[in-house]
Amino acid sequence: MSTPRFESIRDIPLFADMAQESFDALTRGSYVQNFPPNMVMISEGETPDFLHIVQSGCVELFSTWSNRETSVTTLYENSTFILAATIKDQLILTSARTLQKSRIIMIPSENVRSVFKTDPEFAMAIVEELSRCYRATIKNMKNLKLRTSLERLANYLLKQHRRQGDVLEYQLPIEKRRLASYLGMTPENLSRAFNNLKPYGVAVDGQTITITDMATLVAFAKPDILID
Amino acid sequence: MSTPRFESIRDIPLFADMAQESFDALTRGSYVQNFPPNMVMISEGETPDFLHIVQSGCVELFSTWSNRETSVTTLYENSTFILAATIKDQLILTSARTLQKSRIIMIPSENVRSVFKTDPEFAMAIVEELSRCYRATIKNMKNLKLRTSLERLANYLLKQHRRQGDVLEYQLPIEKRRLASYLGMTPENLSRAFNNLKPYGVAVDGQTITITDMATLVAFAKPDILID
DNA sequence: TGCTGATCTTGACTTTTATCAATCAGGAAG
DNA sequence: CTTCCTGATTGATAAAAGTCAAGATCAGCA
Secondary structure (H helix, E strand, C coil), X not given: CCCHHHHXXXXXXXHHCCCHHHHHHHHCCCEEEEECCCCEEXXXXXXXCEEEEEEECCEXXXXXXXXXXXXXXXXXCCCEXXXXXXXXXXXXXXXXXXCCCEEEEEEEHHHHHHHHHHCHHHHHHHHHHHXXXXXXXXXXXXXXXXXXXXXXXXXXXXXXXXXXXXXCEEECCCCHHXXXXXXXXXXXXXXXXXXXXXXXXXXXXXXXXXXXXXXXXXXXXXXXXXXX | CCCHHHHHXXXXXXXXXXCHXXXXXXXXXXXXXXXXXXXXXXXXXXXXCEEXXXXXXXXXXXXXXXXXXXXEEXXXXXXXXXXXXXXXXXXXXXXEEECCCEEEEEEEHHHHHHHHHHCHHHHHHHHHHHHHHHHHHXXXXXXXXXXXXXXHHHHHHHHHHHHCCCCCEEECCCCHHHHHHHCCCCHHXXXXXXXXXXXXCEEEECCEEEECCHHHHHHHHCCCCCCC
């Protein structure tokens, strides 16, 4: 009964602890879809028919209002999205587009809600995942409200540094204009912000970031475990 | 076994559907505490020993970083806080202070985690609550990133109008300086923003708001079910 | 190789927002 | 009814961020 197509996600935290029969029930009627880059898969305001999981590639959640657009977050392999809307069966709050060619697993929302009721391990995992996303969003909001755009950029660069294995030189994972949107600023200002960080130990060449003076950058950014 | 002190919260969604014995197990070792106004009950970075519920009064969640402070949200009767941190047993992300004299129910985090495992109705209710808070925070972030401060104020005034029963004249529920902080602006700018909304049909006298031209205000604010 | 379109950068300028300082208003206590 | 304190408002100024326009750079592709 277990479909090999879905085994790749069996080990991610949301599904790792659930009984095999629950996993089978969950993936019944699920499917995998390939999307080209820059394709809008979901538009905000829609009804959540499927829980989505990024199997490979990269997805941006974004939102628009009154001719303005902002990047909410970027998701990579094994990330889920549309979970809260699926659970509550309410309107989706953010649109989703691929940034690269991506494979997306889609699980019928009805399956999620029914297996949630019968498998306590899955219920627990959902609570963990929701709590994690909720806390990440609170941190994001604190970042936006408590820091200037220059401070946000400095902390972003430090976080990427950690994520990419503490190397001092690394590539930005997303386009600068999307980074600007994520950080709540314009592309023009992001460009200037990179220049303004030069005295604090940041060198930029295209997509390549080099941290030339970690101590100074950290002193300026003041990273905080309750935000970053 | 049921303690009458806690019956006041029995009907709120988080506890309404759970078995009585679960509720008793949950409230065992819980207690009610009275706080004077303007008292910090919880400081961010602490460990979540208790799930908190506002029985009466009013609580502000706020956060500080580098000598700056921002209001995250204001909670009234029957609201819970510290839920996500309790579930994950991780550091609390926002501080909490009373704005008025308040009665707070405190449930040991250990009880929440253990009853969560044994009572599926409670587990379901927690998921509902977490999803609700998560979605509210996403909306909050969209509000901050997609709108100017004037637009945020206009939409806030419309939302209060609805909350207070669609009356055209009502009292602001919180101090203006806290409203300013919640909306991501300074008190000085909030004052100016109120003046700037005058042509759009808003009159202010102290704490009293009067919407003098609803159509114009709505046209300016462009309220959106995916944000407000 | 060179064309093409998108992204990125830079400069000039405008708008928005914050800061600082002074004044005003309103409630609590004597 | 004063006095005092806190919060609200106003004006002047500074800083931050956005807008517009012009080039520069880069990647994809014929």
